[in-house]
Amino acid sequence: MTNRILDVKHLKIDFHTYGGDVKAIRDVSFHLDPGETLAIVGESGSGKSVTTRSVIGLLAKNAQVMGGEINFHGQNLLQLKEKQWQKIRGNEIAMIFQDPMTSLDPTMKIGQQIAEPLIKHRGTSKKEAWVKALEMMRAVGIPHPEERINEYPHQFSGGMRQRIVIAIALICEPEILLADEPTTALDVTVQAEILDLMKDLQKRVKTSIIFITHDLGVVAGMADRVAVMYAGELMEYGTVDDIFYNPQHPYTWGLINSMPTLHLGTD
Numbered sequence: 511m512t513n514r515i516l517d518v519k520h521l522k523i524d525f526h527t528y529g530g531d532v533k534a535i536r537d538v539s540f541h542l543d544p545g546e547t548l549a550i551v552g553e554s555g556s557g558k559s560v561t562t563r564s565v566i567g568l569l570a571k572n573a574q575v576m577g578g579e580i581n582f583h584g585q586n587l588l589q590l591k592e593k594q595w596q597k598i599r600g601n602e603i604a605m606i607f608q609d610p611m612t613s614l615d616p617t618m619k620i621g622q623q624i625a626e627p628l629i630k631h632r633g634t635s636k637k638e639a640w641v642k643a644l645e646m647m648r649a650v651g652i653p654h655p656e657e658r659i660n661e662y663p664h665q666f667s668g669g670m671r672q673r674i675v676i677a678i679a680l681i682c683e684p685e686i687l688l689a690d691e692p693t694t695a696l697d698v699t700v701q702a703e704i705l706d707l708m709k710d711l712q713k714r715v716k717t718s719i720i721f722i723t724h725d726l727g728v729v730a731g732m733a734d735r736v737a738v739m740y741a742g743e744l745m746e747y748g749t750v751d752d753i754f755y756n757p758q759h760p761y762t763w764g765l766i767n768s769m770p771t772l773h774l775g776t777d
């Protein structure tokens with residue numbers, strides 16, 4: 511029995527809208543052990559992003575938590591005030607979004623953006639944080655970091671920007687990294703490189719990852735366990751082998767059968 515770092519129990523989230531209340535998350539429970547990767551899969555609108563955002567305290571204003579707990583080292587994150595969240599977000603729990611441009615500041619040098627979490631959370635001096643930012647740029651595979659550290663986001667390609675976002679997310683060595691479809695905006699070769707990079711850094715930084723994807727091929731390569739969401743509920747929850755070889759729910763069957771790699775032998 512390992513010590514869980516995250517334990518989500520019976521989470522329920524509604525959204526208030528003009529059309530009435532939407533039950534987006536209906537009694538979802540899952541956990542995360544140190545160093546493991548949990549993949550969340552499921553169709554569009556099934557609640558993957560809302561679930562993940564709740565773990566980092568970034569729910570929309572019209573969201574209301576109707577019940578449940580999100581325990582992080584035994585502390586229920588749902589009870590935190592914004593001030594307390596600011597100590598955890600980007601420090602112990604970090605997030606990578608799908609589109610790197612939304613999380614990068616176009617007016618700031620990337621060196622500053624990578625160094626900032628260290629200065630904010632760790633009280634690292636500017637000079638030392640700059641050195642660490644350079645190291646991190648090397649670790650995420652940005653060529654010529656000494657020159658590029660002074661450049662701005664628009665000077666980088668999409669894949670390089672996502673590497674920068676990963677550098678920012680991992681610089682404080684968070685215990686949990688949330689990745690909401692971090693590679694879907696990238697072309698296939700770059701996708702594969704970024705996934706390899708994430709796996710590599712996960713070992714170094716010893717972070718646990720919640721990885722959202724539509725792609726079961728990515729799940730097979732990245733995850734230890736899988737949660738399949740459908741209409742705000744967890745349809746299936748188990749190891750990658752459980753889900754691939756013994757899916758219980760017709761929805762999961764459909765998902766597995768629509769994987770291109772599984773058609774290769776039969777077409």
Ligand SMILES: Nc1ncnc2c1ncn2[C@@H]1O[C@H](COP(=O)(O)OP(=O)(O)OP(=O)(O)O)[C@@H](O)[C@H]1O
Nearest residue numbers: 525527532534553554555556557558559560561570
């Ligand atoms: N701010 C909001 N107001 C109202 N409803 C919302 C809001 N945010 C999300 N929802 C609803 O909550 C449900 C879950 O949304 P969520 O973004 O988690 O889906 P998802 O699984 O991440 O989908 P996708 O794969 O398209 O990213 C959807 O029905 C969505 O319409």
Ligand SMILES: [Mg+2]
Nearest residue numbers: 558559560690
């Ligand atoms: Mg989403």
